[in-house]
Amino acid sequence: MLRAMSSNGSHGAAPMADWPNVRQRLRTHGLRWTPQRRLLIEVLAHTDGHVTGAELIERCRTVDPATIPSTVYRTLDVLEGLGLLSHSHGADGREEFHVQPVATHGHLHCDSCGTTWEIMADEAAAVVDSMQRSRGFAVDLSHLSVAGRCAGCSQARAG
Amino acid sequence: MLRAMSSNGSHGAAPMADWPNVRQRLRTHGLRWTPQRRLLIEVLAHTDGHVTGAELIERCRTVDPATIPSTVYRTLDVLEGLGLLSHSHGADGREEFHVQPVATHGHLHCDSCGTTWEIMADEAAAVVDSMQRSRGFAVDLSHLSVAGRCAGCSQARAG
């Protein structure tokens, strides 16, 4: 999938998140620290940006081929509950996970060229505010995904 | 799934769409009129509002138990190409089809109580306009799905 994310696509960069304390946080919630979770967390700690569930499973499998999908998805749920992750659905409906603390943001997806951009809070203010005003609805920006046609493709089609 | 759609949940109501002419429209595009398509179109003609692919398959099966899923999905694609349908992805990422010509609209989904509301063009103007201005991006309203927490659930949580 072609991406045009504004995040700095760092690879082995040091994690910014609270990964070192995950074990602690799990424990204070009565949750457990298992090898499987440790592996997924390690993978996530080296992930800066956006991944699909399937990608995460694949990465885990390069380390431990015995990785079971359902375990990964369940751990992802747990981690999301802890606020370390959030997920949304891409233009094709597939799950997409976002590691924190990349600032909360939504996505803009061009149906034509497949490129995805991030929408930061200030840009999304229009939606968030209007929904809050008109309906008292609190928009979950991290889950927002807007599809349509980007400027480039719009011009190409017009021309 | 609990719904609070603003559409009048009519059941056997007369179709508003261009269903009578579908055959004609198919033909002019070099496409064919088959029993399977006829069945799906009949089901759609009596559907006013929103359905998932799985629901459509089930309804087709009540008429013809031999209905094949892939055929339904492919026909749905064709019909969408003809502009008779549009689809988006619900809060859970599942496909959701909208029969036209219910005015183009997006959806607002409360993660807490599961209710879904429609967002009409005027309400969505904020997003559409701001994306158009800042990025030249043409938002596809029919595919827009905004998640978050509704007024009722926000209050309940605060209280």
Added chain:
DNA sequence: GCCCATATTGCAACGAGTCGCAAGTGCACC
């Protein structure tokens, strides 16, 4: 009314993701 090009179907395999349940294991407590 028949023929043929090709649009469609049916099928089977596959991929993403979810769920229930029995077996296994972390870790708090003693």
Added chain:
DNA sequence: GGTGCACTTGCGACTCGTTGCAATATGGGC
């Protein structure tokens, strides 16, 4: 260092949806 509760895992079955391919059927042309 042992014990036991209950959180987790692994597994198998299942749902929704997609795709490739061979077989079939539509419908325009003669």
